[in-house]
Amino acid sequence: MCLAIPGQIVELLDDARLVAVVEVVGVRRRVDLGLLEDDPPGPGDWVLIHVGFAMSRISEAEAAEQMRMLAILGEADAAYEEARGYGLEA
């Protein structure tokens, strides 16, 4: 439920810059940046994603650790499924 999935911003999409294409566990998905409007991330930045929304900016090292944690907790598949599911494209 409280999966926090790391992703790297590839490209900002709309003018308001509230939606971005983010590479999440190997797939590219649209992620909402509305919750980070005070300090919007840019291309190349890493974020923690929860239910399709970027929740916080993190370092690349933290992103790698978070991915490792998900794998150890047996939640990497769930994270992959969730990321694939964003945008109803799966």
Place this chain on the structure above:
Amino acid sequence: MRFVDEYREPELVTRAAEEIRRLADPGRHYRLMEVCGGHTHAIYRFGLKDILPENIELIHGPGCPVCVLPMGRIDDGLAIGERENVIFAAFGDMMRVPGARGSPLERKASGMDVRIVYSPTDALKLARMHPDRHVMFFAIGFETTAPSTALTLKRARDEGITNFSVFCNHVTIIPAIRAILDSPDMRIDAFIGPGHVSTVIGCRPYEWIARVEGRPIVVSGFEPVDMLQSIVMLLRQLRSGTATVENQYTRVVPWEGNRAALAAMAEVFELRPFFEWRGLGFISQSALRIRDAYAAWDAERVFAIPGVRVTDPKAAQCGEVLKGVLKPHQCKLFGRECTPERPVGALMVSSEGSCAAYYNYEHRKTAAARVAQPVGA
């Protein structure tokens, strides 16, 4: 030590474990509650109990949104899903949670239009794709998830999408902690504070726990080394007789929280006067409802809600387990009638539920040990 090869910075883990042994007074029994279900899962997965001295007991808290939802709310949501032309959309975690007449997944099998979504914005997208249908999103979660629902409702209003509504079951963590501290059968010495909830609410809302209740609380990350360091910080406070809020997870949690997320929640939601929690009963001002300005997207106002109250299956002792009065395996149904494959209670459904976590790690380990033991040993 189990899984030691998987630990990040194993030398730090060892050092923290030694420090815990040094700090823990052997003549004292410590009851520490980890509030968050993600921590519960990690504690079992990493076998932290095996590292901690016996007089440090970890009590599993209420921070699993699926687990604390009373069964009646699931039936209320499914009652909306039964209506003609309605699409019932929910996160995957909700799908196997039993209602009185089956889980969403079972209802799907018998013909209800039930869809799994991974984001509330995808439920809104379903509404755009099916303008002739009504999409009801069954929203659950603590402050980690509520801001995403809030922003989705704002988008629905901005775009004038009228065939979309939210059945709001968002809850807030602070009143649940208060209820636990007020409960006479629960004596908790200190708290391991939730990680991801705190990215939104920050650390300030916990200050009364330290100042008024005199209990230390440390907001913690999820790695074994994070949780052990948090326990070190708690023990230092307990030893010196102080009680403050500390943040061990500074790499992700800002002290002030996330202003934009809090603002979105405040615009869309208001506190309910009271809400029922499984195991903890009715707690005042512990849940969110949708403000009048968004009434047109509030499933509870768009549809007549039966307001079902269902008691848990008699033999199941979810309430006692949720309050930490019973350990998961002490429930009469544990591992027999109630398993992750066929859950009777919600604590067995979610990987963050203490029963599922206990079953997947402790129970299987004990069962394997029993099989491995030579006859007569």
